[in-house]
Amino acid sequence: MATFKDHFSGIAKTYAASRPGYPAALYDAITAVVPASARVWEPGCGSGQATRALSERFAHVFATDPSAQQIEHHWANREHPANVTLAVETAETTSLPDSSVGLIVVAQALHWFDRVRFFASCERVMQPGGVLAAWTYQDIVFTDDLAPAAEALRDDIDRYWPPERDDVDIGYTDYAWPFAALPAPSMWLTAEWNLAQLLGYFGSLSATVCFHADTGQDPVQIHAPALAEAWGDPAQVRTMRWPLVLHLRRKPTLEEQALEEPE
Numbered sequence: 446m447a448t449f450k451d452h453f454s455g456i457a458k459t460y461a462a463s464r465p466g467y468p469a470a471l472y473d474a475i476t477a478v479v480p481a482s483a484r485v486w487e488p489g490c491g492s493g494q495a496t497r498a499l500s501e502r503f504a505h506v507f508a509t510d511p512s513a514q515q516i517e518h519h520w521a522n523r524e525h526p527a528n529v530t531l532a533v534e535t536a537e538t539t540s541l542p543d544s545s546v547g548l549i550v551v552a553q554a555l556h557w558f559d560r561v562r563f564f565a566s567c568e569r570v571m572q573p574g575g576v577l578a579a580w581t582y583q584d585i586v587f588t589d590d591l592a593p594a595a596e597a598l599r600d601d602i603d604r605y606w607p608p609e610r611d612d613v614d615i616g617y618t619d620y621a622w623p624f625a626a627l628p629a630p631s632m633w634l635t636a637e638w639n640l641a642q643l644l645g646y647f648g649s650l651s652a653t654v655c656f657h658a659d660t661g662q663d664p665v666q667i668h669a670p671a672l673a674e675a676w677g678d679p680a681q682v683r684t685m686r687w688p689l690v691l692h693l694r695r696k697p698t699l700e701e702q703a704l705e706e707p708e
Contacts, residue, residue, distance in 0.1 A: 464494050464649060465636040467552065467580075471691060472498050474630055475548070475578050478693060479503070483547030486570060488536035488563070489554025493520040499550060500529050507541065509534040537562035541570040551579040555620075556612040564623040573702065577624060577694040581613050582634045582687040585646075591683070594671040598647060601664050605655035616690035624694035634687040640679040644669055 483503050490496050490508035492515055499506045500521075505528045510516050513533050521529040534540060536551075536558045549567055551558075567577055587595045612620075636642070647653060647665045656664045673679065697705065 464491070464553075464646070465582075465634055465685070465687070466494055467498065468632060468634060468689070469498075470630065470632050471580065471689065472502055474691060474693070475550070475576070476502055478627055478695070479548045479576050479578075483575075484545065485548045485550060486539065486541055486546045487550045487552070488534075488539065489551055489557065490519065490531075491515050491552075491554065492518045495550060495552035496521060496529060500526050503548065504528060505530070507532070507546070509536070509539065511535045537566060539566055539570060543569055544572045545570050547572050547575045549575070549577045551577075553581055555579045555617060556581065556609040560620060564621075567623055568696075571696045573696060574698040575696050576627070577622075577696075578691065579617065579694075580689060580691040581617055582689045583613055583616070584687065586686050586688065589683075591672065591675050594668060594675045597671065598664055598668040601667070602650065602652040602656045605652040605659065607651055607655070610652070616688075617692060620692075622692070622694050624696045627693040627695050629691040629693045632689050632691065634689040636685045637682050638685050639682055640673060640676045643676075643683075643685065644672065646685075 481503055485499050485503045485506045487496055487499060487506055487508045488510075490510050491512075493508065496506055496508045497520055507530050508519065508521065509532045510519075511533065516522070516531050516533050519531055521531055532540065536554075549571060555563075571577070584599070585595070638646070644665055647668075648663075653664055656662070676683070
């Protein structure tokens with residue numbers, strides 16, 4: 446196994462339990478440009494936040510992650526859907542054969558990849574006319590009484606974000622994408638959470654892991670009392686909202702490739 450930027454193996458169980466799912470509108474945007482018969486590759490699948498929805502919409506999903514711990518906690522290892530295959534692989538060195546998939550999906554993971562090598566893999570395994578769908582979500586937007594306590598926690602962990610966090614903040618807008626863009630809607634990711642779910646989410650952030658490793662302290666525990674005071678009844682459910690940025694990129698068909706070739 447090649448080396449990879451591993452921020453989540455040590456908290457794979459927390460990650461699986463604490464990351465939000467994605468809105469139906471996101472998958473609707475993908476199914477509008479990719480047929481249900483498509484075979485899908487999902488590199489950087491983590492614990493399967495996107496895999497389940499993809500398996501409900503497409504013929505087969507090959508979900509891969511370089512972290513064996515993430516794959517161990519993947520939902521498909523519990524439910525064993527017939528059209529999902531899991532593998533421990535890096536995105537840059539997939540075992541897929543040439544021209545074997547019609548859709549490649551990267552959910553909240555592209556900023557961790559060696560993109561030159563990964564995009565070369567996309568070019569190799571993508572069928573002509575296939576689509577690359579990649580998305581990222583940014584910080585929760587707090588506009589209520591939670592904001593001061595949440596911002597205090599985020600201020601503490603801010604300098605512990607890996608450099609790749611900058612890519613998330615700008616929504617992958619400066620990437621050298623391998624294929625032409627398709628229209629993609631703007632949208633929000635939302636979740637209905639109680640206090641424990643919010644604290645679990647904060648605990649799953651890479652900056653939290655790095656803060657803990659450097660200081661020996663858990664920033665979520667430090668700020669939990671202030672968050673709890675602002676929240677009120679811990680069983681109360683609140684709506685969490687994240688800006689979600691989707692990129693859709695389509696590989697030219699054989700006919701389009703022929704037209705692009707110089708005479």
